[in-house]
Amino acid sequence: MADTPAATRWAGVPAERRRDERREMLVRAAYALFGAEGEAGLTVRAVCRAAELHTRYFYESFTDTAGLLAAVYDQQATALAEVLARAVDTAGPRPEARTRAGIRAVLGFISDDPRRGRVLFAAARGNEILAARRRAAQTALLDAVLAMSRVADPGPPAVIAATMFTGAMNELAQQWADGRLGDDLDTVTDTAVALSLALHDTAARALR
Numbered sequence: 001m002a003d004t005p006a007a008t009r010w011a012g013v014p015a016e017r018r019r020d021e022r023r024e025m026l027v028r029a030a031y032a033l034f035g036a037e038g039e040a041g042l043t044v045r046a047v048c049r050a051a052e053l054h055t056r057y058f059y060e061s062f063t064d065t066a067g068l069l070a071a072v073y074d075q076q077a078t079a080l081a082e083v084l085a086r087a088v089d090t091a092g093p094r095p096e097a098r099t100r101a102g103i104r105a106v107l108g109f110i111s112d113d114p115r116r117g118r119v120l121f122a123a124a125r126g127n128e129i130l131a132a133r134r135r136a137a138q139t140a141l142l143d144a145v146l147a148m149s150r151v152a153d154p155g156p157p158a159v160i161a162a163t164m165f166t167g168a169m170n171e172l173a174q175q176w177a178d179g180r181l182g183d184d185l186d187t188v189t190d191t192a193v194a195l196s197l198a199l200h201d202t203a204a205r206a207l208r
Contacts, residue, residue, distance in 0.1 A: 022061065026048070028051070030065075030068050032050060033047060034115075034119060035115025035119060042068070047065070067129075070130075076120055080106065083109050084102055084105045084106060084109075087105035088101050088102050098148065099197065100189065104185070107176050107185055107189060108185065110177050114177070117178075121174040146159065146162050165196060168199075172192055
């Protein structure tokens with residue numbers, strides 16, 4: 001790929017800012033490619049072609065495509081966490097409202113751009129980097145659910161219930177991303193909320 005356009009593009013721009021902008025361009029290109037074609041479409045040459053950057057710029061930010069894929073995942077996971085936090089915070093204190101807001105926020109986030117579901121839940125399930133990040137995300141969700149339960153010292157019943165909920169939410173999001181639950185967001189949300197509240201009630205009885 002010719003280098004002159006890139007040199008002209010960043011003329012007068014500080015070096016650190018140039019690197020940051022090129023990194024962002026690579027992440028955006030990788031997100032588009034991975035979202036459309038999966039991991040097979042994520043090669044250094046393809047990403048640089050889509051970003052309109054010389055291949056040498058790839059290696060100023062990443063050592064390989066696995067690192068780039070991790071950056072793509074982190075970007076989308078951060079965006080989802082922000083959407084989820086806003087939805088739950090504005091839902092009020094009632095468990096049903098907070099549960100509904102959270103479930104709808106996650107599924108709606110995927111529906112707004114199906115590539116998000118591929119990155120966060122559906123694709124490259126054998127990829128070690130994504131697997132580690134998904135485990136960390138699920139643990140963070142588990143901790144958040146326990147915090148929302150407002151149990152001072154959660155014992156096994158509370159932890160088990162929260163673990164089952166987070167596992168179910170992960171699978172729900174994955175199946176929604178795969179298109180196996182249809183396209184009626186309201187129906188899926190209503191059903192998921194009803195089942196989640198039933199689990200919550202069972203856990204509450206066990207704690208008592």
